[in-house]
Amino acid sequence: MELTPEEQAILGGGRGEAPRRALEYQVEVGRFWGARRMVPVGNVHMMGDIEVMGDAGLEFIKNEVKIGARCVVPTTTNARCIDFAQCERLGQDPAEVAKERSLIQFMRRMDVVTTDTCINYQTVYQPHLGEHVAWGDTGTVIYANSVFGARSNFESGPAALAAALTGRTPEYGFHLDEHRRGSFPVELKANLDDLADWGAVGKLVGEAHQDYFAVPVFHGYRRTPSADELKHLGAALASYGSMGMFHFVGVTPEAPSVEVALGGREPSERLTITEQDISEVFKSYDLGDGDARLMVFSGPQQSLFEMKRLADLFHGRKVKPGSSCFVTTNSAVLAQSRALGYAQALEDAGVTILEGVCFYILQNLSPMREKNRWTNMVSSSAKIVNIVGAHRFNAILRRTADCVDIACTGSLR
Amino acid sequence: MKQIQVDQAYGPVVEGEALVSEEGFSPRYDLDRWSGLITRPGHKLEGASIVDKVCFFPTAKGGIAAGWAFYDIKWKKIAPKAFVFGVTNPVMVQGAVFAGIPITAGWNPHPRRVVRTGDWVRVDPGRRLIEVLR
Numbered sequence: 269m270e271l272t273p274e275e276q277a278i279l280g281g282g283r284g285e286a287p288r289r290a291l292e293y294q295v296e297v298g299r300f301w302g303a304r305r306m307v308p309v310g311n312v313h314m315m316g317d318i319e320v321m322g323d324a325g326l327e328f329i330k331n332e333v334k335i336g337a338r339c340v341v342p343t344t345t346n347a348r349c350i351d352f353a354q355c356e357r358l359g360q361d362p363a364e365v366a367k368e369r370s371l372i373q374f375m376r377r378m379d380v381v382t383t384d385t386c387i388n389y390q391t392v393y394q395p396h397l398g399e400h401v402a403w404g405d406t407g408t409v410i411y412a413n414s415v416f417g418a419r420s421n422f423e424s425g426p427a428a429l430a431a432a433l434t435g436r437t438p439e440y441g442f443h444l445d446e447h448r449r450g451s452f453p454v455e456l457k458a459n460l461d462d463l464a465d466w467g468a469v470g471k472l473v474g475e476a477h478q479d480y481f482a483v484p485v486f487h488g489y490r491r492t493p494s495a496d497e498l499k500h501l502g503a504a505l506a507s508y509g510s511m512g513m514f515h516f517v518g519v520t521p522e523a524p525s526v527e528v529a530l531g532g533r534e535p536s537e538r539l540t541i542t543e544q545d546i547s548e549v550f551k552s553y554d555l556g557d558g559d560a561r562l563m564v565f566s567g568p569q570q571s572l573f574e575m576k577r578l579a580d581l582f583h584g585r586k587v588k589p590g591s592s593c594f595v596t597t598n599s600a601v602l603a604q605s606r607a608l609g610y611a612q613a614l615e616d617a618g619v620t621i622l623e624g625v626c627f628y629i630l631q632n633l634s635p636m637r638e639k640n641r642w643t644n645m646v647s648s649s650a651k652i653v654n655i656v657g658a659h660r661f662n663a664i665l666r667r668t669a670d671c672v673d674i675a676c677t678g679s680l681r
Numbered sequence: 682m683k684q685i686q687v688d689q690a691y692g693p694v695v696e697g698e699a700l701v702s703e704e705g706f707s708p709r710y711d712l713d714r715w716s717g718l719i720t721r722p723g724h725k726l727e728g729a730s731i732v733d734k735v736c737f738f739p740t741a742k743g744g745i746a747a748g749w750a751f752y753d754i755k756w757k758k759i760a761p762k763a764f765v766f767g768v769t770n771p772v773m774v775q776g777a778v779f780a781g782i783p784i785t786a787g788w789n790p791h792p793r794r795v796v797r798t799g800d801w802v803r804v805d806p807g808r809r810l811i812e813v814l815r
Contacts, residue, residue: 424771425748479740
């Protein structure tokens with residue numbers, strides 16, 4: 269790789285041991301991908317919670333602090349695995365709760381801004397067209413690349429932390445024009461009136477093309493999609509297809525037309541998604557034993573507008589006794605939801621709001637499932653339906669209003 | 682000797698028993714990170730252990746979590762010897778490099794034609810080569 273004099277100085281230890289190790293690691297990753305150089309990043313978003321890091325990761329972070337690691341660009345954190353206000357009720361392990369607290373303190377000593385959110389793009393930082401960033405989780409990356417036209421690869425926790433310490437990342441993947449060109453057009457003929465429908469589109473396209481470098485180009489939709497709709501589309505494409513970018517003609521900044529989005533590339537195929545295709549997705553789920561006692565609105569965390577919609581749908585209704593309904597959001601959205609009465613409306617209906625977490629990464633989720641004898645999990649998020657399987661849930665995707673009905677009636681259809 | 686040429690590779694030479702999957706892999710979605718068993722219901726390797734194996738996966742799925750997860754399973758001594766991917770994504774590579782687990786991507790011929798689960802294989806990232814020893 270071609271390294272600048274400054275980068276060579278970092279590798280020589282001129283800025284300390286932590287950035288030296290970080291850059292050495294980044295160069296190794298860059299070499300794998302054939303990166304020619306490093307590019308400066310304007311913002312870093314990293315995953316760092318005790319559930320995924322484990323004791324090994326905690327020890328690593330402790331050592332980083334010990335050797336003087338400090339972020340040199342603004343750096344935020346993704347959703348975590350412990351809700352400190354609800355952890356006792358959830359039966360989360362006190363030892364792991366203590367470790368999560370400790371981890372947060374170590375992060376702050378490195379100048380990490382612990383926002384604990386997977387919707388940083390809706391609430392914290394919106395990079396501009398062409399800005400290089402180093403973000404994870406996947407939902408944040410696909411949103412940054414697609415909707416903002418910023419440039420990021422999926423950066424896992426250690427890679428994002430390395431970028432925070434060096435202020436740069438290897439130039440490969442979506443940092444390069446050649447990987448940002450569309451691969452195939454997808455005509456959207458379906459109505460797509462609910463967020464779950466957008467997740468279903470992501471499932472249909474993602475499942476059939478499990479390729480990080482496949483970039484679908486959506487076109488032909490009857491109206492302009494909202495930020496929340498693009499969020500669910502992106503989160504599902506990233507989850508089912510491991511995809512890091514999409515174009516949406518007339519909506520995303522690098523797609524004024526299908527032709528421009530494809531950038532001269534001959535499409536590998538052409539897809540059309542109809543109302544019938546979306547209906548088939550909802551029909552495809554095995555309802556198992558019919559258990560309807562667990563409803564989850566999470567993955568990604570809810571925006572303020574999603575909180576408002578849920579508050580409206582739950583107004584005057586109650587979650588069925590014996591059932592549990594969880595909503596996850598970040599502290600900023602929760603504070604506004606409290607001020608605006610949405611949180612109260614949800615809590616009056618018996619909904620549990622979790623702050624700063626995502627449901628599928630909750631510490632102790634498998635034991636929680638066993639203790640409650642949950643077999644099914646119902647959600648409006650296609651992403652969480654895809655990924656909660658590792659905890660042995662049978663997960664079922666339903667539209668938002670149907671989810672509220674199921675939570676209140678206990679009847680799974 | 683049967684061989685597979687790979688396009689991209691990182692890590693030292695290792696040998697181990699092959700675990701060949703027809704389905705992609707995510708350490709977050711598919712794996713129990715305490716036992717090293719693939720636990721997602723319906724995964725084609727459900728119930729199989731990745732511990733000390735040379736794991737052949739056609740694709741990488743999902744998530745950012747691999748970065749910490751690979752380091753975590755290495756620390757718990759339940760990591761595979763190497764990951765051999767058909768198509769991979771940055772997270773798998775970042776995670777493997779961070780944990781010091783050899784990783785390769787791109788293959789010719791397809792492992793289906795030359796290697797079976799249980800075969801003993803050598804992964805040689807420097808030569809971008811996988812050899813089926815028996």
